[in-house]
Amino acid sequence: MEMPLKADEVISRIKQLHTNGISISKKQVKQNDPDLMRSALFYFPSWEHALKNAEIL
Secondary structure (H helix, E strand, O other), X not given: OOOOOOHHHHHHHHHHHHHXXXXXXXXXXXXXXXXXXXXXXXXXXXXXXXXXXXXXX
């Protein structure tokens, strides 16, 4: 198993997706960027928490 992204990388990738107008719905991210989802859930209790930390929600 590869190493998860660092917490700050998770945040910046979420912000980048959001800025680029790419869907940040849990389902879409799980399909399109499973590494990001896996890493987000490694550091945060839920995808919603990760979005709040990225100041999206």
